[in-house]
Amino acid sequence: MATTNNISSIDIHNLSFIKSNKNEPLLVLNNYVYKRNKTTAKRKYWVCVIRGCQVYVHTTLSNEYAGGGTDLHSHAPNPELVQVKKVRQKMKERALNEVTLIGMIYEEEIAKSSMTRSALAIFPTNSEIYQGVAKARRKAAPELPQSCFFTIPDIYKSTIDGKRFLLYDGSPIRRERILLFGNDDQLDLLFDSHTVFMDGTFSKAPHNFCQIYIIHAVNFDICLTCVYGLLMIKKSIVYKQIFVELKQIASQRGKSFSPASIITDFEPAVLPVLKS
Structure with missing residues (x-):
């Protein structure tokens, strides 16, 4: 049954925009969703996304309401679908702009959303939404470097809460790069520990690096990972540089290693x- 939607019910302040699953713009007006049909020199023309429903909305090029949306739709509005799309878009935007775990983003956005029970009932589960969001994040991520000489984006130099994560980036030997990662809490555990475990793994090392070197501290009889190192070679000068840097960082924090x-x-x- 067609729903009644006369001109007096149009609220231009209730106009907003969201993204489709293919990242195309969608116009939302009074809980009806429209996709862009065409663009002219002065106007954008939007048509209802429901197949067979030919209700149009016109906007200016700056997305201000210019007319339309006053005819009868062949279906009822779907406010729950609009709510779901808005929350999904927020999750995707955060995944593209943050390094927060997708599962954590999902839980946080669901918790702070104001969706109705009906919208929550049709909202996809974390496992259902994960693949699409992860795929979008992978596409936006920088390409894997083809050599060891690459610039690390700022987003990967710090933790989720904005604290430093990249501890050292240098070359004690020409063309032999060392990268050390860890946060301040991990470093404090390391510097306060009387026993330290160190070991390297080669099979999981990324391309262009020889090994991942890991330093652990013991806290309350639990072995905790504190520092990750990406090394290109296995030479004493490289391991010595690691200790030099850790001792220097410890001194800066008023501690000793x-x-x-x-x-x-x-x-x-x-x-x-x-032994030295």
Whole structure:
């Protein structure tokens, strides 16, 4: 049954815009959704997204209401669908502009949304929405570097709460880059620990790097990861540089990095550094 929608019911202040799943603009007016049909030199023409419903809305090029939307729709408005689309768009925008886990974004946006029970009932689950959001995030992410000499975007230099994560980026040997990652809380655990574990893994190292070197601290009998290193070679000068940087950071934080025990596997390049 067609719904009544006369000109007196049009509220131009209730006009807004959202994005479709294909990132195309959609116009929302009085809980009806319109897709862009064509654009001329002075106007944009929008048609109802429901197939067979030929109700049009006109806007200026700056997206201000210019007319239309006063005819009868062949269907009822769907405010729940509009609410769902707006929350999904917010989740996608956050995923593209933050490094927050998608599951965390989902929970936070659901918690602070003002969706009705009907809208919540039709809202996709986290697992249903994850693939689409993750795909959009991957497309927006920088391309994988083809060499070890690349610029790290600022978003990857800090944690979700804005604290530093990139501790060191340097080359003690020409063309042999070292990257060290960790946050201040992890560093404090490391500097306060009397026992430190160190080890490297080679099979999971990213392209252009030889190994991922990991330093752990022991806190309340629990081994906690504190520093991640990306290394290109296995030489004493590289491991020595890691210790030099950690000692310098410890000094800056009013602490010292001098554990009583260091436990590591038999790595010939590491042993001379530990003895020095």
